[in-house]
Amino acid sequence: MxxxxxxxxxxxxxxxxxxxxxSRAISSVQGDRRQLHSLPNYYGFNVAMLAFVPAVLVLGAWxxxxxxxxxxxxxxxxxAALYEDAGQLNLIMSDVKRVAEGLDVAIAQGVMTADxxxxxxxxxxDVRAVLGNVGVALGSDVxxxxxxxxQEMRAKTTSGNLFMTIVVLIAAAAGxxxxxxxxxxxxxxxNAVEGGVKALLIAAxxxxxLTTIGIVLSLIFNxxxxxxxxxxxxxxxGLTWSPEGRGGSEHLGILPLLWGTIYISIVALLxxxxxxxxxxxxxxxxxxxxxxxxxxxxLEVLAGIPTIVYGLFALTVVGPLLVNFFGxxxxxxxxxxxxxMTAGLVMGIMLIPFVSSLSDDIIxxxxxxxxxxxxxxxxxxxxxxxxxxxxxxxPGIVGAILLAASRAIGETMIVVMGAGAAARLDLNPxxxxxxxxxxxxxxxxxxxxxxxxxxxxxxxxxxTLFLLTLGLNVLALYIVRxxxxxxx
Amino acid sequence: MNDMTKIERALxxxxxxxxxxxxxxxxxDTHAIKDVSVEIEDKTVTAFIGPSGCGKSTFLRCLNRMNxxxxxxxxxxxxxLDGEDIYDKRVDPVQLRAKVGMVFQKPNPFPKSIYDNxxxxxxxxxxxxxxxxxxxxxxxxxxxxxxxxxxxDRLHAPGTGLSGGQQQRLCIARAVATEPExxxxxxxxxxxxxxxxxxxxxxxxxxxxxxxxxxxxxSMQQAARVSQKTAFFHLxxxxxxxxxxxxxxxxxxxxxxxxxxxxxx
Numbered sequence: 001m002x003x004x005x006x007x008x009x010x011x012x013x014x015x016x017x018x019x020x021x022x023s024r025a026i027s028s029v030q031g032d033r034r035q036l037h038s039l040p041n042y043y044g045f046n047v048a049m050l051a052f053v054p055a056v057l058v059l060g061a062w063x064x065x066x067x068x069x070x071x072x073x074x075x076x077x078x079x080a081a082l083y084e085d086a087g088q089l090n091l092i093m094s095d096v097k098r099v100a101e102g103l104d105v106a107i108a109q110g111v112m113t114a115d116x117x118x119x120x121x122x123x124x125x126d127v128r129a130v131l132g133n134v135g136v137a138l139g140s141d142v143x144x145x146x147x148x149x150x151q152e153m154r155a156k157t158t159s160g161n162l163f164m165t166i167v168v169l170i171a172a173a174a175g176x177x178x179x180x181x182x183x184x185x186x187x188x189x190x191n192a193v194e195g196g197v198k199a200l201l202i203a204a205x206x207x208x209x210l211t212t213i214g215i216v217l218s219l220i221f222n223x224x225x226x227x228x229x230x231x232x233x234x235x236x237x238g239l240t241w242s243p244e245g246r247g248g249s250e251h252l253g254i255l256p257l258l259w260g261t262i263y264i265s266i267v268a269l270l271x272x273x274x275x276x277x278x279x280x281x282x283x284x285x286x287x288x289x290x291x292x293x294x295x296x297x298x299l300e301v302l303a304g305i306p307t308i309v310y311g312l313f314a315l316t317v318v319g320p321l322l323v324n325f326f327g328x329x330x331x332x333x334x335x336x337x338x339x340x341m342t343a344g345l346v347m348g349i350m351l352i353p354f355v356s357s358l359s360d361d362i363i364x365x366x367x368x369x370x371x372x373x374x375x376x377x378x379x380x381x382x383x384x385x386x387x388x389x390x391x392x393x394x395p396g397i398v399g400a401i402l403l404a405a406s407r408a409i410g411e412t413m414i415v416v417m418g419a420g421a422a423a424r425l426d427l428n429p430x431x432x433x434x435x436x437x438x439x440x441x442x443x444x445x446x447x448x449x450x451x452x453x454x455x456x457x458x459x460x461x462x463x464t465l466f467l468l469t470l471g472l473n474v475l476a477l478y479i480v481r482x483x484x485x486x487x488x
Numbered sequence: 489m490n491d492m493t494k495i496e497r498a499l500x501x502x503x504x505x506x507x508x509x510x511x512x513x514x515x516x517d518t519h520a521i522k523d524v525s526v527e528i529e530d531k532t533v534t535a536f537i538g539p540s541g542c543g544k545s546t547f548l549r550c551l552n553r554m555n556x557x558x559x560x561x562x563x564x565x566x567x568x569l570d571g572e573d574i575y576d577k578r579v580d581p582v583q584l585r586a587k588v589g590m591v592f593q594k595p596n597p598f599p600k601s602i603y604d605n606x607x608x609x610x611x612x613x614x615x616x617x618x619x620x621x622x623x624x625x626x627x628x629x630x631x632x633x634x635x636x637x638x639x640x641d642r643l644h645a646p647g648t649g650l651s652g653g654q655q656q657r658l659c660i661a662r663a664v665a666t667e668p669e670x671x672x673x674x675x676x677x678x679x680x681x682x683x684x685x686x687x688x689x690x691x692x693x694x695x696x697x698x699x700x701x702x703x704x705x706x707s708m709q710q711a712a713r714v715s716q717k718t719a720f721f722h723l724x725x726x727x728x729x730x731x732x733x734x735x736x737x738x739x740x741x742x743x744x745x746x747x748x749x750x751x752x753x
Contacts, residue, residue, distance in 0.1 A: 288559070367596070370596060370599075372590075373662075375554065375557060376554065376590035376591075377586070377662065377663065377666055378586030379612050383612055391599060392598070392599045
């Protein structure tokens with residue numbers, strides 16, 4: 001029985017459990033619901049929960065663990081002569097899986113019976129042709145030991161599945177019966193169900209945290225294996241980036257990429273911070289209620305535009321426009337439409353709503369008493385904003401700017417389309433440059449071997465980026481929190 | 489005879505710092521102040537008393553046009569400061585507020601140093617020619633605010649780090665630093681403990697030498713202690729306005745009597 005149908009059965013059992021549990025609870029107090037400790041539905045939910053949750057947990061664990069165990073057992077039967085290292089063993093095992101799946105298909109289509117399959121022999125039957133007939137194409141003729149392993153795998157999977165069905169059904173039934181037996185008017189079903197809800201919430205929170213930890217660990221391990229192949233000092237302090245170096249010489253220095261990232265981010269922040277901040281001051285201090293209600297959502301629409309669209313905008317509008325002024329026909333500083341300036345300007349526009357929206361909230365959080373105090377001393381509105389409101393909001397605004405900076409550093413699409421792909425250490429903002437993120441994309445989308453330094457460098461780049469943005473975020477949160485303490 | 493009355497009235501007028509006639513205030517559709525007329529004398533402490541929501545704070549905020557910062561608020565009638573209409577179009581509310589200072593219910597020092605808090609007003613209005621003069625203004629104001637001795641060693645510490653009572657005296661000193669002619673105080677002691685209250689009250693009594701002080705208070709004892717004139721507001725109306733001693737010993741209106749004896753409010 002497949003896992004899907006098993007799940008359906010458990011669900012049905014839970015539904016039945018809900019109804020039975022509920023009615024048993026009511027009948028245990030002779031139909032007088034006031035005698036029940038909890039509302040009748042809680043008793044139903046309690047039975048459904050105990051029938052469903054343990055069984056599903058067992059099912060999930062089984063579905064994950066069984067294939068791993070079987071393939072590790074089967075792989076011990078592959079003769080050592082067939083492979084030299086773990087990589088080749090992996091390839092053979094995937095052949096084995098494919099043959100085993102093919103045999104399943106053959107049985108399902110009625111070409112062979114289960115008995116015939118277990119008697120199958122490479123000397124009497126052309127397994128490749130048989131499987132080809134049922135639609136499973138194999139790359140080469142089937143080796144006898146592979147076929148044997150596939151047969152063994154099939155047999156173990158079948159018996160494992162049967163065993164799984166039994167265990168899961170027993171778990172479901174046991175939970176059902178246990179919950180059903182304890183269902184009684186005095187049973188505190190509400191507390192039990194709420195305990196279950198709490199466990200669900202904890203599980204959700206742990207999944208988020210565990211995933212983060214998993215991502216960080218994979219970054220760390222891949223980075224370490226990269227540094228095993230490539231010297232760390234060349235990566236960290238190298239001034240050239242040319243992964244396909246001629247004559248076997250490779251240069252994977254991060255500095256040109258880091259410089260491109262920081263340069264583009266600085267240009268973006270130079271655009272976004274003044275415009276965003278002024279917009280926030282206007283919206284929170286000067287705009288009338290109606291203007292604000294109208295302008296603020298419009299500004300925030302900018303934040304909803306996908307970055308690829310900004311990239312298009314950079315490539316087709318901003319780039320050519322800049323070339324008109326700074327290109328060969330104008331000042332002659334710019335060679336093509338792609339440059340630090342193009343990407344920086346567009347990224348700045350993207351960050352405006354980010355800065356303005358956060359700053360606006362922070363400026364609004366400055367107590368009205370501050371403004372009243374200033375007006376009461378005969379200060380004008382702009383003096384009040386400049387000398388009282390902004391200084392009071394400054395730590396929060398700095399936090400907002402740092403958050404915007406970490407977004408700028410992590411931005412990819414605009415850079416890929418607007419800044420080009422040349423890794424260069426240059427001061428001219430009209431030169432094409434590239435960033436860490438853009439290079440991660442190009443390193444992993446090529447056809448290079450995944451275990452080579454050219455591909456693994458992506459993890460080291462990702463790690464650098466992660467540390468950079470993590471540092472900025474921590475700094476921003478620290479500053480924002482410090483600011484909050486002042487008024488609460 | 490006729491001339492004599494005129495001169496006498498003119499003399500009387502001279503002592504009047506603020507005179508409000510038939511003031512109406514609306515918040516949207518709500519009629520918050522109904523036809524209030526008050527003459528506030530110079531170098532006197534005038535107290536506004538009355539139950540919560542009776543309009544005394546609203547009326548106080550009319551006197552330096554602080555209500556301008558509230559969109560839906562509308563003021564009608566005449567309010568004259570030294571005989572000039574403060575709601576006249578030619579009057580700059582910012583200039584007016586420099587002349588009519590205000591102290592708020594909750595201490596609201598700026599998140600700056602103590603020194604910068606006091607120097608804020610003088611700097612904005614260009615009252616000091618140089619640093620030495622500014623130092624002098626700061627010291628004088630802090631002395632007037634009766635807080636100099638407590639803060640003189642830490643003028644560059646943040647004003648928000650002071651205790652509540654100190655903060656409020658700092659705010660009074662800040663208001664005094666711009667040399668206003670009238671000082672409006674909106675329940676200046678409601679967030680303070682009795683000791684700080686006593687200090688602030690003492691301070692108000694001293695400020696009377698140079699300014700006209702208008703104070704809104706919920707405490708009738710406080711009104712009786714610090715003021716010479718008292719106005720009793722009720723439901724947006726000015727019920728009675730007279731010498732403080734008269735209001736508290738022999739009020740004319742039965743509502744005033746009920747309020748000060750604690751039967752309403």
